[in-house]
Amino acid sequence: xxxxxxxxxxxxxxxxxxxxxxxxxxxxxxxxxxxxxxxxxxxxxxxxxxxxxxxxxxxxxxxxxxxxxxxxxxxxxxxxxxxxxxxxxxxxxxxxxxxxxxxxxxxxxxxxxxxxxxxxxxxxxxxxxxxxxxxxxxxxxxxxxxxxxxxxxxxxxxxxxxxxxxxxxxxxxxxxxxxxxxxxxxxxxxxxxxxxxxxxxxxxxxxxxxxxxxxxxxxxxxxxxxxxxxxxxxxxxxxxxxxxxxxxxxxxxxxxxxxxxxxxxxxxxxxxxxxxxxxxxxxxxxxxxxxxxxxxxxxxxxxxxxxxxxxxxxxxxxxxxxxxxxxxxxxxxxxxxxxxxxxxxxxxxxxxxxxxxxxxxxxxxxxxxxxxxxxxxxxxxxxxxxxxxxxx
Numbered sequence: 177x178x179x180x181x182x183x184x185x186x187x188x189x190x191x192x193x194x195x196x197x198x199x200x201x202x203x204x205x206x207x208x209x210x211x212x213x214x215x216x217x218x219x220x221x222x223x224x225x226x227x228x229x230x231x232x233x234x235x236x237x238x239x240x241x242x243x244x245x246x247x248x249x250x251x252x253x254x255x256x257x258x259x260x261x262x263x264x265x266x267x268x269x270x271x272x273x274x275x276x277x278x279x280x281x282x283x284x285x286x287x288x289x290x291x292x293x294x295x296x297x298x299x300x301x302x303x304x305x306x307x308x309x310x311x312x313x314x315x316x317x318x319x320x321x322x323x324x325x326x327x328x329x330x331x332x333x334x335x336x337x338x339x340x341x342x343x344x345x346x347x348x349x350x351x352x353x354x355x356x357x358x359x360x361x362x363x364x365x366x367x368x369x370x371x372x373x374x375x376x377x378x379x380x381x382x383x384x385x386x387x388x389x390x391x392x393x394x395x396x397x398x399x400x401x402x403x404x405x406x407x408x409x410x411x412x413x414x415x416x417x418x419x420x421x422x423x424x425x426x427x428x429x430x431x432x433x434x435x436x437x438x439x440x441x442x443x444x445x446x447x448x449x450x451x452x453x454x455x456x457x458x459x460x461x462x463x464x465x466x467x468x469x470x471x472x473x474x475x476x477x478x479x480x481x482x483x484x485x486x487x488x489x490x491x492x493x494x495x496x497x498x499x500x501x502x503x504x505x506x507x508x509x510x511x512x513x514x515x516x517x518x519x520x521x522x523x524x525x526x527x528x529x530x531x532x533x534x535x536x537x538x539x540x541x542x543x544x545x546x547x548x549x550x551x552x553x554x555x556x557x558x559x560x561x562x563x564x565x566x567x568x
Contacts, residue, residue: 198241199300199560202553205234206308209550214311214334217325227549228279234553235286242293253508257285260504264497273470273496280471281497281505284547287556288508292515294560301564304557305345312338312369316376332382333545336389337554339373340532343396344561347528388539395531403521403530413513416537417506420490423541424454431455450487450542452477457486461495468498489540489547516562526565529558 209230212223223230248254264281268274296304315334320326346366353359370393377385403409431451456476460469474482486492490509494502513533520530536555540546546555 194241195295196297198238199294199296201234201237201241202294202557202560203300203304205231205553206304206550206557208234209553210308210311213550214315217320220326225276228276228283231549231553232279232283232286235283235290238290238294239286242290253289256504257289257508260285260501264501267467267498267501268470271464271467271470273472277471277496280547281493281501283549283552284493285505285508287552288505288512290556291512291559292563294556295563296557296560297564301561302345302348305341305348305561308554308557309338309342309345311335312342312373314338316372319379328380329382329384329543332377332380332385333388333539333543333551335373335377335380335382336385336392336535336539337551339369339389340392340535340558341554342369343392344525344528344532344558347525384539384542384545387541388535391538392531392535395534396528400521400524400527403517403527406517409517409521410514412534413510416534417490417509417513420488420537420541421494424450424488424491425458427451428455428458453480453485453487454491457491457495464498466498466500468494468496468501471496485544487543489537489543489545492544492547512559516559519562519565523565526562529561533558 209227212230213220213227243251261278261282265275265278268277312335315331315338318324320331320334343366346362346369350359350362350366353362373389377389428451453475457469457473460473471484473484475484486495490502490506493505516526516530519526521527533555536546536551536558545551
């Protein structure tokens with residue numbers, strides 16, 4: 177009996193060491209990718225085409241640290257993920273598309289496959305939160321969106337992602353500070369961050385970032401117990417995923433009425449170009465819904481100059497890879513999102529991370545965002561933060 181207990185303890189120790197290596201892999205992925213992407217535009221241009229490959233390398237390490245071959249061979253979810261990957265790859269061959277597009281779908285599926293398995297410990301969690309959160313301060317002080325080559329929408333996405341992680345760090349640290357004056361100072365700093373976030377995102381004029389920020393603030397303010405309502409939470413999960421596709425269709429419809437429908441946000445018409453892109457992509461997709469149109473499609477709009485860009489996370493999976501791959505991805509996303517409901521409904525810190533996840537999903541209605549590195553890895557980290565918390 178004693179020998180059996182010792183063997184079990186040794187197995188647990190080995191599993192814990194492997195998990196630490198897996199977590200270190202994710203932290204390395206964020207460090208490497210942010211170093212290449214977030215400092216100098218020249219570095220970003222050179223390395224951006226390889227982002228999904230770099231992310232996939234680190235995700236693969238994490239997968240095999242958290243699971244073993246025996247487990248994978250018995251896991252129906254793993255087979256479903258592999259089926260979607262193989263189906264997507266076959267489609268890319270059939271339609272003569274660039275094969276590199278498979279990495280985007282494969283990475284995104286792997287992120288949701290791992291989302292209920294990753295669990296960062298307290299030290300890893302605060303390091304990740306502070307490091308990622310520091311980019312909110314960095315890109316606020318060193319404004320890159322206008323003067324350093326970066327697209328302003330990209331700048332807005334860097335800012336809100338950093339903001340989500342920074343607020344999480346404050347929420348995590350505040351209860352651990354015993355001195356009341358320092359705790360009050362930290363809360364005052366948090367209020368300042370909320371005000372600063374709106375001001376800097378307004379200055380960047382990033383409307384997708386504004387959408388993510390508004391969703392984050394709403395969910396941050398709603399009490400944890402509200403999330404015990406399964407219907408409300410289910411609507412939120414469905415709205416933040418499938419809603420991206422519905423939103424694009426509504427946006428195209430509104431584009432046909434832009435003569436009478438005129439709303440300006442950040443000195444720019446709300447209907448100001450996306451509707452033309454999405455209308456063309458919808459028309460192309462509906463001719464080949466099972467395979468998708470691939471990533472080698474050349475846009476016909478004159479002002480796009482042939483550049484292919486979907487500008488929406490979940491819509492990109494549907495348009496590029498077709499309805500089958502999209503359905504599998506949607507199923508993974510909904511199961512993982514619904515799986516964190518009990519934790520976020522009983523813990524304020526988990527709720528803050530959840531608000532960050534949904535903030536990222538809603539910002540991705542108008543940018544690829546969550547399906548590209550390093551933001552995709554950051555999305556996974558937020559799931560890892562929630563899995564760290566104990567249910568009450």
